[in-house]
Amino acid sequence: VILAAGDGTRLNSNRPKVLHEVCGHPMLHYVLRVAGEVGATRHVVVIGYEGEQVRQSFRNRGDIEFAEQTERLGTGHAVRMAQPGLKGYTGDILVLAGDTPLLTAPTLQKLVQWHRHQDAAVTILTAEMPEPKGYGRILRYEDNRVQGIVEEKDANRYERAIREINTGSYCFDAQALFQALERITPENVQNEYYLTDCIRILVEQGCRVEAVITEDHTEAIGVNTRVQLAEAERILRQRILVRLMMSGITIHDPSSCYVDEEAEIGKDTVLYPGTMVMGPSRIGKNCRLGPNAQIVASTVGENTVINASYLNGAVVGDGERIGPFATINGGKGV
Structure with a gap:
C-alpha cells in the first residue's frame, strides 16, 4: 500500500506531490520499483488531490490498483481506503510513503526479513536523524522495546529531543493492521486518523512490535518542500554517478x-x-x-x-x- 494522496501544498504546486520528478522520474516511480524489488506483486496506491493525474501518469502499469481518499483525514484513514481492495488477504502488507524516493531495496528487504523472522504484528523502519524536525519520534521502554510513535505536533519537548524517527515505512501482518485500524480515532492536535496510532494499539494488545534502523538516514528523507526535492535529487544523482564511476x-x-x-x-x-x-x-x-x-x-x-x-x-x-x-x-x- 503506497500513500500518494498528498496535495503538494508546501511544494507550492498544482501537481500531486508524488508526480514531482527526481532524476527524470516521478517520486512514485521509485517507491513502486523498490516495492517490486523486494517481492511485492500487488500495488495499491492511495490517491487524492488531482488523483486523475496520477492515474494517467501510470496508466501503462497493469500491476497498480488505485484507491481514492476524497477527504484528507490522515494516514490511518488513507490506509482504510485501501482496505476494501485487500479483503480476505492474510499475508504481510508493506505500507510505504509515496514521497520517499531514496528508499533502497536492501533496506526494505531487511525490514521484511526481520518482520518475518520475529513473527511480528508490525515492524517499523526507523532512522537516526541528525535533525529530526518534522518527523514522528519513536518511543521506547527502558528495555528498548517499542512503545509507540508520537507525531511531532503532539510531542512534548522531551519527546522532540528524540533522534530516532519514523520513516513512514512499515511491514504489517494484514489481520493485525485491519483490526488496529478499526480502533483508531482522531483525538489529536490535527484531528486526523493517524496510522501511527496502530502501533500503540498493537503494543497495548500485547502484540509483537519490532523496529529496524536504517544504516543510511538519507533513505528516510520525505519530500515536502522544493528544498527537500532538491536534496533528494542531489543524493540520488550522487548515487548514480558513484555507480557509473565504479x-x-x-x-x-x-x-x-x-x-x-x-x-x-x-x-x-x-x-x-x-x-x-x-x-x-x-x-x-x-x-x-x-x-x-x-x-x-x-x-x-x-x-x-x-x-x-x-x-x-x-x-x-x-x-x-x-x-x-x-x-x-x-x-x-x-
Whole structure:
C-alpha cells in the first residue's frame, strides 16, 4: 500500500506531490520499483488531490490498483481506503510513503526479513536523524522495546529531543493492521486518523512490535518542500554517478555533471565538467562528452567526441566529432 494522496501544498504546486520528478522520474516511480524489488506483486496506491493525474501518469502499469481518499483525514484513514481492495488477504502488507524516493531495496528487504523472522504484528523502519524536525519520534521502554510513535505536533519537548524517527515505512501482518485500524480515532492536535496510532494499539494488545534502523538516514528523507526535492535529487544523482564511476566511467567533476537514472554509458567514456546526459540516452564506449555538453534521449556510438553541444533525440555513429556549439534535434549526427 503506497500513500500518494498528498496535495503538494508546501511544494507550492498544482501537481500531486508524488508526480514531482527526481532524476527524470516521478517520486512514485521509485517507491513502486523498490516495492517490486523486494517481492511485492500487488500495488495499491492511495490517491487524492488531482488523483486523475496520477492515474494517467501510470496508466501503462497493469500491476497498480488505485484507491481514492476524497477527504484528507490522515494516514490511518488513507490506509482504510485501501482496505476494501485487500479483503480476505492474510499475508504481510508493506505500507510505504509515496514521497520517499531514496528508499533502497536492501533496506526494505531487511525490514521484511526481520518482520518475518520475529513473527511480528508490525515492524517499523526507523532512522537516526541528525535533525529530526518534522518527523514522528519513536518511543521506547527502558528495555528498548517499542512503545509507540508520537507525531511531532503532539510531542512534548522531551519527546522532540528524540533522534530516532519514523520513516513512514512499515511491514504489517494484514489481520493485525485491519483490526488496529478499526480502533483508531482522531483525538489529536490535527484531528486526523493517524496510522501511527496502530502501533500503540498493537503494543497495548500485547502484540509483537519490532523496529529496524536504517544504516543510511538519507533513505528516510520525505519530500515536502522544493528544498527537500532538491536534496533528494542531489543524493540520488550522487548515487548514480558513484555507480557509473565504479563501472569504469571517468567523471572529472561530479558536482557539475548530471546523469538521469535511465541513461546508459559505456566503459571508458569520460564526462567533462558541465555535462548532462538525460532521459533514455545510450552512450557507447570510450566517448568524450563535454565540457558543457547536453545530451537528451539520444544514442551515441563508440569513440565519439561531443564538445559544448546540444543533442535531443539524435543518433550519432561511431568515431564522430561534434561541436563545439552544435545543435542537433533528431536525425543522425554528422
